Amino acid sequence: xxxxxxxxxxxxxxxxxxYAVLEFLAGHPVHATAEEIFRAVNRDDPRASRATVYNNLRxxxxxxxxxxxxxxxxxxxxxxxxxxxxxxxxERCGAVEDISWFDLPPSAGRVxxxxxxxxxxxxxxRGACEGCRDAQPEQGAK
Numbered sequence: 001x002x003x004x005x006x007x008x009x010x011x012x013x014x015x016x017x018x019y020a021v022l023e024f025l026a027g028h029p030v031h032a033t034a035e036e037i038f039r040a041v042n043r044d045d046p047r048a049s050r051a052t053v054y055n056n057l058r059x060x061x062x063x064x065x066x067x068x069x070x071x072x073x074x075x076x077x078x079x080x081x082x083x084x085x086x087x088x089x090x091e092r093c094g095a096v097e098d099i100s101w102f103d104l105p106p107s108a109g110r111v112x113x114x115x116x117x118x119x120x121x122x123x124x125x126r127g128a129c130e131g132c133r134d135a136q137p138e139q140g141a142k
Contacts, residue, residue: 002026010063017041017048018056025066025080031087031096033075069096069124086122090129099125 003022007014020041025032032040038053057078060066067079071089077096079087086099104121128136 006065010065012059012063012065015056017045017052018059020045020048021053021056022060022065022080025078029079029081029098031069031077031079033077035075037078071096086125088125088127088129090132091126092128092132095129095131097129099123 003019003026004014006022007019012018021037024037024040028040030036034054034057035050037057038048038050041048041053042050057066057068061068061078064082065080067082069077069079069087069089071077071094074094079096079098081098084101086101088097088099089095090097104123
């Protein structure tokens with residue numbers, strides 16, 4: 001199974017709860033919060049404590065099996081899509097969407113970054129998703 005291989009590749013022991021957390025994220029690409037993941041895992045295994053789920057999320061992120069998507073002033077969300085991609089966060093409904101990867105021009109940010117050695121980057125776009133934008137009444141409409 002793919003998840004077993006992911007654990008082997010990351011040299012991370014696949015405990016039952018760790019496996020359940022990764023299985024939920026892999027099967028539900030919704031950028032869930034730790035609390036949402038806890039509730040889902042706990043429904044299937046009432047022995048799974050909140051602390052265990054949170055600790056497993058940290059272990060999975062550290063091992064590179066999930067990504068933590070930070071949103072200013074809101075709970076972090078977790079993503080099992082490890083292909084390179086950017087994110088869009090709707091400032092109205094809070095939805096987090098994957099945006100296909102694109103590279104920045106090599107000169108972008110060179111002056112601002114100074115002598116820093118960048119190993120990776122991700123762009124987070126913010127605004128109104130299509131659903132929220134379409135739900136907004138047109139300006140000037142009465």
